[in-house]
Amino acid sequence: MNFLKYVFKHRHRLHDSQNQQAGSAGSPADQTLPVATNIQANIDLLTTLYKDCSDIVFHQFTVYGTTQAFLIYIEDMSDIELIDQQVLAPLQNAADFNASVGNLAKNISVCHAKELASMEEAVGQISKGNPVMFIDGYEKAISLGVAKWAKRSIEEPVAESVVRGPRLGFTETIGVNTSLLRRSIKSPALKMKLLKIGQYTQTEVVVTYIEGIADMNLVNEVISRLKRIEIDGIIDSAYIEELIGDNAMSPFPQLMSTERPDAVSANLLEGRVGIIIEGSPFVLVAPITLFSLLQSPEDYYQSFWAGSLIRWLRYFFFVIALTVPSAYVAILTYHQEMIPTTLLLSVAKSREEIPFPALVEALLMEITFEALREAGLRLPKQVGAAVSIVGALVIGQAAISAGLVSSPMVMVVAFTGIASFTFPRYTLGIAVRLLRFPLMFLAGFLGLLGLMLGIILIVIHLSTLRSFGVPYLSPLAPLKKNELGDVLIRAPLWTRDKRPHLSNGLYNAYRQVPGLQPKPPQGEDAG
Incomplete structure (x- = not known):
């Protein structure tokens, strides 16, 4: 890992006890640096890593007046009031700290408190805005899930406005974006796999799909292409889009970028894969075709007559x-x-x-x-x-x-x-x-x-x-007659029994039961 390479590069500055904890055999690429039981060694290490970082706060205190501890966090990214009330006050006034030291994370009344065994995990949590606490004699650090930073509220997408349809749009916060998808697709079959990309930015990237609908070969291919990326940082989803496409020299987009949760949900239900990037309000969807780029979510919120007419107008204006x-x-x-x-x-x-x-x-x-x-x-x-x-x-x-x-x-x-x-x-x-x-x-x-x-x-x-x-021209070339109904026209929902076949692997072909066409009441119900 890049963090470990940096740590081993500066090991001569660290305390002797920390060097003993890390060991001398092996290379930085295949080792993790454990949290030292000696609190001074941890302070020395973090002081070295965060040298010239004026926004990093080191707060040292004692637990029950005897045990040394310190808290490290990024200023203006953590909830200070919650730290004072739920962490520092209970620990400093603890009646018997030693009895609970082995179960410390469970005794702190903060949500998402968890134990960290390595310094790499600790630095990752600090970068997210979660304070990390180190206690003398304790071989693990404690991450406190009290991150607090400014974030944009959920608004209507500017670039993809519709007359009829949901008014929700993605934001730059990855947790908000995943929750918007969970609101739309409530099944536990909606899976989300977390990756981190970027040597310095350590940008969180979530690959989302619906288990049982998406072809796992496609999912694994998306994850494989993402893991192949080695770059200094990911600032926006456009970086990912350019690095994982099939043809880098083509002017045509090979992934769909959208701000609309309803558009992503609809594509997931068709067996596609979504890629959510921290810091970007645009979610990527793969795979796509030329015709899917000419379709709007509003096509399915109007009658199929209006949707078909507007779709043909788009095809015509594309040629124009x-x-x-x-x-x-x-x-x-x-x-x-x-x-x-x-x-x-x-x-x-x-x-x-x-x-x-x-x-x-x-x-x-x-x-x-x-x-x-x-x-x-x-x-x-x-x-x-x-x-x-x-x-x-x-x-x-x-x-x-x-x-x-x-x-x-x-x-x-x-x-x-x-x-x-x-x-x-x-x-x-x-x-x-x-x-x-x-x-x-x-x-x-x-x-x-x-x-x-x-x-x-x-x-x-x-x-x-x-x-x-x-x-890219599927289902027109190669020709798939059973899928043309949602390309040449906007087929009625009750005729779209099958999902598009996106790959050669096994997939769940049927999205609804046949015979959903509305009919007038007959017999006794007619009256």
Whole structure:
């Protein structure tokens, strides 16, 4: 462990009794450093580790006036009042401390008090905000679960708002996020496995799945990829997403990131795996497909007619956002005969004083639009939306008046930008925005032939792309007829008897009993 390497590196500073406890044989990688019975050795060790840490508090006291003890915690991360009332006062006024020393953790009236046998465990608890107590002559430390730090309240997700549906969103606290999932899925089959990643951050990562539904081969693969990560620190879920994907060079996201507990719960019930990261309000879900990125949780909160219509609109706007600027450049540059005469005359009139070819004109407007979009995101909320909207209107009108771009090009770019806002997943929108530029270059140099070549290359890439072994275009390619009902349309809930088959392993295929379609009452009940 990294902590042990650091400790052994500085062993010459430690007390002789601590060195005897740790032993001299073996390497730091395969040893644990036990808590010393000599309290001064523990103080020396922790003082060395937390040198120049002004927020670390060492509080020394005596138990029953005879036994030396000390408490170490991080200031402003522990509940000081609870420590004084439930820990220090009872121990300092204990009538017979020696009688209870072997059962100390059970005699402290604090929830989550537990014994720690190694210094590595002690440092881990201190970093979480839990005070750790050491007592002279006692071979174990006591962790006190009284961590207290500022955390954000549960709010509605900003990036995934819905008209109808739950208003709960994940926060940066991993305990809050796991409890939100427990509120939704109350079965003990919901499993959560804890990992720690990052040499310095020691970020907690929870892998969650439903036992009996998720394929254990998939679960083990997720855990294996996470354990392979050796890095200084994990700051956000995006770090994990980039390090465990199947194809690091693909612009398309291979894991779904969401702030919505209901979306994660729905995916867990389909056999997928969730990854919760401490410090990030975005939970990762794997595996995914292209079609799952185009689906919104609200599809299932409206009628299946409305859900199907909105889903088809998203598919249509996905194609629009990817190809319309390129098609406009190709047709205007090489294939004017495809434009109706009246429209062609109108376009020609608007472009007669434009000094740039259609490709340069499109690139100029697209880059300007992307700059305005980025400025709107980075500016304060009070002025961000106003700047992006007013900026687009003013710059667009000014560019037309100055003769730099034509009116049809402004309309094409604006329509494309609106289409890109319809994607439920922001990461998919980024991929489409990136691919739009090489498609415009191909269309500008080769016309519609270049556009078709670019689309073919994208389809080939999507056909070979995998998300934890699941084909990215599944269930369309490879074709799975029984799963198309929830892709081409939003199938009614009473028709979705089976879960999607995500892997080749054994899985629980049925999610509900057949025949749940509502029917009018018959016979005696009809009256």
